[in-house]
Amino acid sequence: MKNIIKSILAIALMTGFVSCEDEQELLLTNPEGSFSITTPITGEAIVLNETTPTNPGISLTWSPMDYTTQSVVTYTVELAANGSNFASIQELGTTTNQFITIQSAQLNLAALTAGATPFAQSPVDIRIKATSGTTGTQPVYSSTLTYLITAYGCLGQYAVGAGIPSAGWNWNTPLSLICDNKILTVTATLANDTFRFFTTKGDWNTGRNYLYYANAGYKISSTLENANDGDKNFRFTGTPGAYRLKINENDKTVTVAQGTTAANSQWLVGAATPGGWSWSGSNETEFALVSNGIYEVPLKLNNGETFRVFLGNNGGDSWGLGDRNYLYYSGNGYTIDSELINANDGDKNFRYTGPTALRLLTINSVTKTITVD
Structure with missing residues (x-):
């Protein structure tokens, strides 16, 4: 019996020592x-x-x-x-x-x-x-x-979807939009299908769909429409091929332009446009070919002011590379939006009579129509 009691006491003492050591070790970490x-x-x-x-x-x-x-x-x-x-x-x-x-x-x-x-x-x-x-x-x-x-610059974005064949609906090869001064750009082949933008690579929760931009007041090229699917994605409806895609967060526009360069584009210059009557820097507005025979651009148009369409741009003053005024289009049988009239100035320019606002200007050389939406 004495031996049993001694054993119990020994175990109790050992347990006490271990507890103290554990407590001391815990205190050492505080x-x-x-x-x-x-x-x-x-x-x-x-x-x-x-x-x-x-x-x-x-x-x-x-x-x-x-x-x-x-x-x-x-x-x-x-x-x-x-x-x-x-x-x-x-x-x-x-x-x-x-x-x-x-x-x-x-x-x-x-x-x-x-x-x-x-x-x-x-x-x-x-x-x-x-x-x-x-x-x-x-x-x-x-x-x-x-x-x-x-800070300077801005964060790039990503795009995936069947409308971008090189990406598809996965994160293996997403399309990367490079950002400079809140303007995101990329060149990609587009197909007649859907896609969506994302702010974080691999994160489906960071998507920005068609409604995101429309509700934020962006003007969007007509060849990009609301897919009206479950995610309200973008759907590309233009001629499949290579395009330059741009999200301008300063002007609140989403645009597409056919080709990998501006070789197919025309140009808008005039006081009705953001850059005025100047070719300095990038004052001229690119009037992009968005589908076969259709030129279009979302831009801020100024009430009561004039502009003209130019056919070329050599990187400097390009007045002599060809232009088209109001009389050219009216004389060739175009139906012209009522908010655009003949300025009856020396060059017979277009005069914009609508409200100063972000508008979508389209010249369709197939249907011979000029519209402002």
Whole structure:
């Protein structure tokens, strides 16, 4: 009996020792205190420039985080949309130091992904996450820094669907639209079928269908229509072949242009158009061939002003490459929209009499009609 009692006491003592050791090990993994970002301070700002992508976008320093263990502490820089409580995190870098520099190009992409407005000062939230090398330690977060970033460019998008044969309805080979100053462009072969745009590769939940753009006030080329399927996708109805596809988020237009270059296009110049009577830069408006015999463009037309159709563009002043005025079309039997009249000026230009607004101008040389929708 004595031996049994001794054994029970021994087990109890051993259990006590193990419990103490476990508790001590648990305590060893606990952090002590807190830490904070030292520089920069909340409210500091930077203007990023696409010509210097490797320049520092932000240089961070912070106070150390004290863990009771002597293991290495790892710090991770996290960025999120301002006021989002870091619901969606982007990791910018990891280090064992108490400082790090993030290059401009990386910071720019992260800011845009977090919803920053290009070329406008936008706040983002940044914090540091600390973890120790001891297994089972919980992360500790620094104070939050609100940094003001003026980003450049814009985020690219993607398109998939049977209307884009090279992509299809999968993410193996999505069509990538390159973004520059909020204008997304791509060249692709289009078929008479459906497709949809996406902001994030591989994520079906980020789709932007026909209704998304229509409800946002975009003017869309007539060869792209609402498929009226379950997802309200785009359907391409033009002549199958190679096209240049463009989403202009500044002017709120979605356009298609036949061919891989502008060789098939005509051009609009005049005070009624956004660029006025000028060929400087890209002031002229491309009047694209969207299907066989049909030229079309969505653009802002100015009430009471004039314009003319030009047949060529050599990259400079192209007045002498051929043009077509109101009299050319009326004299060749075209039915012309009532909002377009003969200006009766020296060149017999078109005069637009409708409201100043985003309109869809179409010249159909097959049916001999000119319409403004």
